[in-house]
Amino acid sequence: MDVIVVFLIICGLIFFTGGAVGILRFPDFYSRLHPAGKLDTGGALLIMVALALFNLHHFSLSTLLTGFKIILIVVFVFLSSPTAIHGIVDAGVRAGLGPWTKKND
C-alpha cells in the first residue's frame, strides 16, 4: 500500500515539475498554457488519489468521508481547470495576441 502511495506521489511530483519547466521552456503565451493547465491537473489527480489511498489505511467511516472529500477536490479541479484555461486563452484572443508558429512553414 505504502509503495503504491509513494509511487503515485512521485509521479504527481514529476508532472508538477514538468508543468513548471514547460512554462519556462515553451515559446509563447498559448503553448505555455498547455503545461500550466494540464500537467498540473494530472499531477493534482495523482497526488490526491495517493492521499485518498493513504488516508484509507485505517478504514472507518470518518476516513471514508475524508477520502470522498479528497476525490471531490479532484472533481472540482477537473471542472474548473479547463474553464480557467479557456478563459485565459479567450482573453489572449480578444486582446489580439497571435500564436507563435514555426517560421519555416
Added chain:
Amino acid sequence: MKAQAQGKAIHHEPARESDSRPVVPSHGTARSLLSYAMAFFILFCLWVILSGKFDLFHLSLGVISCLMVTLFSKDLLFPEPRTAGSFAIWIRFIRYIPWLLYQIFMANLHVLYLVFHPKMMDLIDPQIFRLQSSLKGDLALVTFANSITLTPGTITVYVSIDGTFTVHALDKQSREGLPGEMERRIAKAFGEE
C-alpha cells in the same frame, strides 16, 4: 457540473446567437419533478459527504437547506428537463469518464516528453485550427470542449453553437487525434449518433 456547464455555454455564445436559439419547451411536470429530484439528490450527497454527521438534527438541516437551494436555483441547475432527466445519459456519461481519464493520462505523458525533450523547439508546431463537430446538444458541446481542453496538447479557444470548434494544438500528433474517437464517444454518451 450542470451549473458550470451552463455557465460556460452561455459564455461561449455571443448575444446575437443566443437570441435566435429556440426555447426548449417544458416536457410536463413529471419530467421537471424528476430533474428537481436529481438536483436535490446531488446536493444532499454533497451535504452528507461534507458534513459527515448522520444524526437526525444534521440530516434534517441538510434536507431543509437542500430543498431551499433546489427551489431557488430551479432555472440554474437543470433548466432542460429533457437532458437532465434521462438516467441513461448519466450512466453512459459515467462510462465515458474512465476512457477520458486514460486519454488524459496518455496525453499528459506525451506533453511531459515534449517538455523535457532537448530539441523541444523542433518537435512542437503550435497552430490554431478549426474543426466542425456534428454534436448538437449544449451539454454535449460543452463536454467535448472541456474534454479537448483537458487532453494535453489541445485547448479549445472558441465554440460556436453550431458546433464549430477553434482549437489551439501544440503539435502534429495532438492535432491529428482530434475530430476522432472522442467525438464519437461523446455522441454515443449523449445519444446523438
